[in-house]
Structures are given as C-alpha cells and as structure tokens.
Amino acid sequence: MNEREAPVLSVRGLSVRFLLPGGARVAAVTDASFDVAAGECLALIGESGCGKSVLASALLGLLPGNAQTAGTAHLGDLDLLTAGERTLAGTVRGRRVGLIPQSPAAHLTPVRRVRSQLAETVAALTGVRGRSAVRDAAERAAERAAFPAGHLDRYPHELSGGLAQRAATALALVGDARLLLADEPTTGLDRDLVDHTVDALRRHVDGDGGGGRALLVITHDLRAAERIADRVAVMYAGRIVELADAKAFFGTPGPRHPYSRGLLQALPDRGFTPIPGLPPELTDLPPGCAFAPRCPRATAACAAPPPAADGTACHHPHVPEGLSA
CATH class of the missing domain: 3.40.50.300 (P-loop containing nucleotide triphosphate hydrolases)
Known part of the structure; x- marks a missing residue:
C-alpha cells in the first residue's frame, strides 16, 4: 500500500x-x-x-x-x-461492502429462484436496465462464481450446500x-x-x-x-x-x-x-x-x-x- x-x-x-x-x-x-x-x-x-x-x-x-x-x-x-x-x-x-455469509442458505430468499435473486441484485446495484441486459448480467455473475446455468431456475431449498455457497458468492460479487x-x-x-x-x-x-x-x-x-x-x-x-x-x-x-x-x-x-x-x-x-x-x-x-x-x-x-x- x-x-x-x-x-x-x-x-x-x-x-x-x-x-x-x-x-x-x-x-x-x-x-x-x-x-x-x-x-x-x-x-x-x-x-x-x-x-x-x-x-x-x-x-x-x-x-x-x-x-x-x-x-x-x-x-x-x-x-x-x-x-x-x-x-x-x-x-x-x-x-x-459485499458479504458472502457463513450460512448462505439462510440468506437466500426461499420463495424465489436463484435467477430472480441475481437479476434483482444486478438491477439494484449496477444500474443495468432492460430485461435482456439484466438477464445476461445475472448469468455472467453466476458463471463468475462457477454456479451452473442449469440450476439458475431452482429454489434455494433445491440446492446442495456447495451450490448455495456459490449462489451467495455470485450475489456478493455483483455490486463490485x-x-x-x-x-x-x-x-x-x-x-x-x-x-x-x-x-x-x-x-x-x-x-x-x-x-x-x-x-x-x-x-x-x-x-x-x-x-x-x-x-x-x-x-x-x-x-x-x-x-x-x-x-x-x-x-x-x-x-x-x-x-x-x-x-x-x-x-x-x-x-x-x-x-x-x-x-x-x-x-x-x-x-x-x-x-x-x-x-x-x-x-x-x-x-x-x-x-x-x-x-x-x-x-x-x-x-x-x-x-x-
């Protein structure tokens, strides 16, 4: 420094x-x-x-x-x-401050799919507008955290502990x-x-x-x-x-x-x-x-x-x- x-x-x-x-x-x-x-x-x-x-x-x-x-x-x-x-x-x-929590499943909204939560976070924190642009940005965030695209439309209770951790990581990185x-x-x-x-x-x-x-x-x-x-x-x-x-x-x-x-x-x-x-x-x-x-x-x-x-x-x-x- x-x-x-x-x-x-x-x-x-x-x-x-x-x-x-x-x-x-x-x-x-x-x-x-x-x-x-x-x-x-x-x-x-x-x-x-x-x-x-x-x-x-x-x-x-x-x-x-x-x-x-x-x-x-x-x-x-x-x-x-x-x-x-x-x-x-x-x-x-x-x-x-971005947070990757210790218990990610407890921090994910249980009644919303992962894609929806990522898209909402992208729209709120990045200024990206338009359904297609937000969707693309959410998928890039998932890819950045090695969250598989095939699981984006699942609910948190359908994820393993490791997948929930990766979803939380993707959410934390969105706001840069x-x-x-x-x-x-x-x-x-x-x-x-x-x-x-x-x-x-x-x-x-x-x-x-x-x-x-x-x-x-x-x-x-x-x-x-x-x-x-x-x-x-x-x-x-x-x-x-x-x-x-x-x-x-x-x-x-x-x-x-x-x-x-x-x-x-x-x-x-x-x-x-x-x-x-x-x-x-x-x-x-x-x-x-x-x-x-x-x-x-x-x-x-x-x-x-x-x-x-x-x-x-x-x-x-x-x-x-x-x-x-």
Whole structure:
C-alpha cells in the first residue's frame, strides 16, 4: 500500500460483548486492530468459536440486540460501528461492502429462484436496465462464481450446500464493492471448486488494472488462505494473536505464535498433530495469555497479559532460529 493511501478498512480496538441473562458476559472479540489495504487480501483464521464471524457481523451491523461494541472500524470516512441501520442498509451492505455469509442458505430468499435473486441484485446495484441486459448480467455473475446455468431456475431449498455457497458468492460479487467480506466462502465445496472460488475472489481484489478493492476472508481452510492471502491474522479466544505476511507465515520463517504454529502442524501434510486441550470459555477468560494452558512454551510469565510486539501477542514467540529445532 502506498504510504499516503488510506486503507480500505481500518479497525482499531474492536471489542464485542454479549450480555446474557443473569448478568454473564461473553467476551466474543477483544481489542482487535488491523488494516486491509487496497489490492490486499487479509485472511482471518482460527478455531471455531474464536470470534471470527462475530467480528464480521460487527462490521456490518448484524449483531443481535444483546451485543455491545467498542472501538472503531473505518471504511473511508464512515465508522461502521456507529453508523445507523439506514446508512448500513442503504449505502453500505452490497454497495460498499459485499458479504458472502457463513450460512448462505439462510440468506437466500426461499420463495424465489436463484435467477430472480441475481437479476434483482444486478438491477439494484449496477444500474443495468432492460430485461435482456439484466438477464445476461445475472448469468455472467453466476458463471463468475462457477454456479451452473442449469440450476439458475431452482429454489434455494433445491440446492446442495456447495451450490448455495456459490449462489451467495455470485450475489456478493455483483455490486463490485470496494470491500468484500467473505465468511467461510469455501464451505461445502470440493477442492477444485475451492480453488476456483478463491481465485474468483482474488480477481475481484486485483480488478482490471487494479480497482482499489480489498478482501477480508474468514476461513478454517488454511490451504485456501495460503492460496489467496497477502497477510494472515490469527485469532484465539476473541483476540488477534498474530498478524503476519502470508508467504512468511506459510513458508519461511513460519509463524511466531505457538498457537499459529500449532494450527499449521495440525494440517495433514504438516504432521497432522492436533493442538492438545480445548479453547477457554469466553465467559471465563484467564487474566493472562488465554492459550497458556495448551501451550508447550508457557511459563509463569504467561499469567500476565502478553505483549504485542512485531504483530505477535506472546511472551515466548518463536524466532527463525528456533523453528528448525
């Protein structure tokens, strides 16, 4: 990113708390800070329940009524966390931010065919007019997401999970939004379609001659993240514990945080060694490092909150010389 160019998305100190009956609080996201630059894909990775999807919902104002947020999330001069529903619904969702939801079938209108939903989105977001032109644009959108033309006249309940995912991807790409937020965009897809999908998302970021677009992708699929991402943000127990260049993270020198290292070592082609133990309950987080009970490098120092140096929140980060030990 040019030093003088503002990021497409700038998040600072984003926290989300859910208030439960009886007064308990769920610390779903804590003090998340990151930027996503024009022309960049940032992959947010981590185990289920770590807060990734909650973070995405906060950015689009889609949290339930018992949620409280703090911090800022600037999309240009607009703070997404304080914007009202009229602004978010009228000028942000679909137009400035495209969303590929985690549960696409639940976001598709059940009583309308896929073709109709694509055509409506094309007409609303692109300015294309005329039945034939809208129809052609809808079919091109489907093709872009590898959604088969023979299924365009089906209802959402007639689609497999993978087809519903591709339909949601096609809808999200229609508006050519400057920021695309993809929450588990490869769920239910076989490997070839995973590659096709992430390549389509990458083309959206790169654009024709560089369109100034950006992508925040939330995924469990580390192979997909490696294929598409410029940088990686690793989330654990609601906190971002590492921000790293993707090539360095997946290659040499590798991740610095022990949790990040454990995620890679759990892959079938990297040892297939699971991380022992379970993540902590978000209603009862420890005062120090939340990963310490599962960490082979933990010491008494980990009872205190870890420092965040060089993008890694850890008392005992790995260094290049130690990765081969």
